Amino acid sequence: MADQHAAAEPAEHAQWWRDAVIYQVYPRSFADGDGDGIGDLTGVRDRLPYLADLGVDALWFSPWYASPQADAGYDVADYRRIDPAFGTLEQAEALIAEAHALGLQIVVDVVPNHVSDRHAWFREALAAGPGAEARDLFWFRPGRGAYGELPPNDWQSVFGGSAWARTANPDGTPGEWYLHLFAPEQPDLNWNNPKVREEHESVLRFWFDRGADGVRIDSATMPAKDPALPDFDHTAPPAPHPYIDRDDVHDIYRAWRALADGYERPRALIGEVWLGDPERFAAYLRPDEMHSAFNFDYLNCPWDAAALRRVIDATLAAHASVGAPATWVLSNHDVTRHVTRYGRADTSFGLSLRQHKAPTDLELGTRRARAALLLDLALPGGCYLYQGEELGLWEVEDIPDELRQDPIFHRTGGTDIGRDGCRVPLPWSGDRPPFGFSPEGATAPPWLPQPQQWAAYTAQAQEGRAESMLTFYRTALRLRRAERGLRGPDFRWLPGIPAGVLGFARGDGFSCLANLSGAATPLPEDADVVLASDPGLDRAARELPSDTTVWLRQR
The missing domain is CATH 3.90.400.10 (Oligo-1,6-glucosidase; Domain 2)
Structure with a gap:
């Protein structure tokens, strides 16, 4: 198929991923168009104008391929078919074309480590x-x-x-x-077999030829295995690890990069790379490998100014060493929503038991979530949003055990409640479930139950309200797109900033201050507030309250 983008596109736009805001669509929980309680492509297509109006640059879709859904689509049975629960290949092609017409790029998921046992x-x-x-x-x-x-x-x-x-x-x-490094229904592939490599390159071409602008690579550090399959001590892992971050995994992505760069408009490779070593992480972003990767150190970081500064410095240094753009992310389909995390005494993300039912102050978590958004959007590089965070949604932790579907919950006997709580279907309208997620008259309930409290958090309820989270996201994304100082790599910490406060400048006259301390701090007298995370903060304010971020312009 012909490339759906103009050949004369400006070079900076051709590298859209370098500073894009990418919105993750989890298809089964986004919008249900046919009333069966499961989100689908019809629901997404109906709401593409909402996403364009939100102000994001691209959409990343979690797997929409044919799958038995043992792990919510990450057990792929056929990459060339859309799962019937979501729609058809023709609908996916139409969605891509419609998104492009609205100026939205499309990223699809690939899962190289494993396939479905039904493959x-x-x-x-x-x-x-x-x-x-x-x-x-x-x-x-x-x-x-x-x-x-x-x-x-x-x-x-x-x-x-x-x-x-x-x-x-x-x-x-x-x-x-x-x-099977994941569920038994997800057998691991042997990447030493050339047929595995050839098939995945064919899959990439299949979606790139249909207009996909990039791929997100699931569990990107894991496909290569030590062929000897040795035992190893998890408490003192050897170097190299027998299946995580082996040197030969980079051969896979070099081949993929050559394929992606072969298009008239190069496609983007975006990696899910969970690694603690900055140098090992940066190796995936060398000029002949991936274009960008998720910043999990930042996602895992507690709401603490000193800790965040260390992560920001390490992130920018690691990416600069290979000429890649940094990324900033707070939530996704695998982690506890950050409104909940930021409302807890321990604000870091614990992957093990997810701090299940730890006391949570949602008002505090929401205040910090607003502050975190402005901080993210002001940093150099790209930013990822997870569906529903623009509505201020929190983690749903009281799902009845019999309704939970995540294999983590079942394989751990319920000791880890899993990821269902961040995957609850979105509330769009109305005052009771399904909150417009399914069409009026639908008889099937949403595949996971929605809390009644979300009645005040629907997109409809927030529309037109100046203080709402949805309005705040739209305003922030519009200003970010218009602000020239937020483009490119320019970044410098401001001197003389009090402890517990992050302050940095971008471009000429633009700066960001984030107060993570427990007390208000003075604002500079020679700058005006462009946007504040606290909706009650006056633009002429001279103090920055705790847990608040502002964008400033020097007079």
């Missing part, structure tokens, strides 16, 4: 039996122990329990084991 390759491998060529596309191994009754090694699943599942032979006797 044609895995079905063939199971039917073929031990030693078959089809099994070399995965990690099949005989078990240990006298009768092969023990897993091939001691690796553990990210979702809890062993990372190995045992198969059954055609005669019903126990067979080989296969590796």
Whole structure:
């Protein structure tokens, strides 16, 4: 298919990802167009004007491909078909074209570490039996122990329990084991097999040819494995790790970058890279690999000025070393919503048990969330928003156990409640569930229950209210797009800033102050307030309250 973008596009816009605001759409929870309680492409298409009006530059879609949905679509059965729950390939193509007409870029998800156990390759491998060529596309191994009754090694699943599942032979006797670093329904691929590499490059071309402007790469550090599959001590991991951040994983992304750069308008590669080592992280962003990656150090950082300054400095230094743009993110489909996190005594994100039912001050969390947005949007680089944060939504923690669907909850026996709480369907209108998520008259309830308190947080309820979170997001995004000082890499910390306050300048005469201390602090006398996170702060104010961020322009 022809490239859907003009060949004469300015060079700076062709590299849109360098300072874009990208909005994550979690399809099953965004909007339900057909009334079955599950979000779909019809619902998204109906609300594309809402997203364009919000002021974002691009949309990232969590997987919309054919899938049994064992892990909410991250178990892909066929990349070339849309899951029937979401719609059709023709609808996806129409959505991409309609988004482009509104000036929105489109990023689709790819999951290179694994596929679904319903994928044609895995079905063939199971039917073929031990030693078959089809099994070399995965990690099949005989078990240990006298009768092969023990897993091939001691690796553990990210979702809890062993990372190995045992198969059954055609005669019903126990067979080989296969590796799944996530759920058993997600068998890991063997990237040493050329067919795996060829197939994924074909998938990239399939979506790039249909107008996708980039791909988000799930679990990007994990596809390459030590072929010896050694045991290892999780408390003292060896170097290199047997399946995280191995040097040979970079060969995959160099090939992908060459493919992406081969288009008249280069496509973007965006990595989910969870790494604590800044140098190892930056290696994924070298000029011949990915264009950008998620900044999880920033997401994990507590609401503390000194800690945030350290993360900002480390982030900018690591990205500058490879010429890549930094990114800033507060929430996504895997983590506790930041309105909830910022309302707790411990404001960092704990991936283990997510601080389930820890006391939360939602008013404080909302105040800090507003301040955090202005801080994010003022930093150099790109920014990611998660659907619903523009409405001020919080983590829903009281979902009944029988309605929870995240495999983390089930595989840990409920000790980790999982990620359902940040995936509850969005409230659009009305005063009771489904809050416009499904069309009027729909009989199927939303796939996860919505709290009644969200009646005051629907998009409709916030429309036109000057103090609402939705209005605040629209205003901030409009000003960010118009402010020339917020483009490019220019960034410098301001001198003489009190402890507990972050202050920096961008461009000529524009600055940002974020007060994370427990007391008000004076504002500079030679600057005017452009925008404040506190809706009650007067533009002529001379003090910056606690947990408040302002954008300033020097007179």
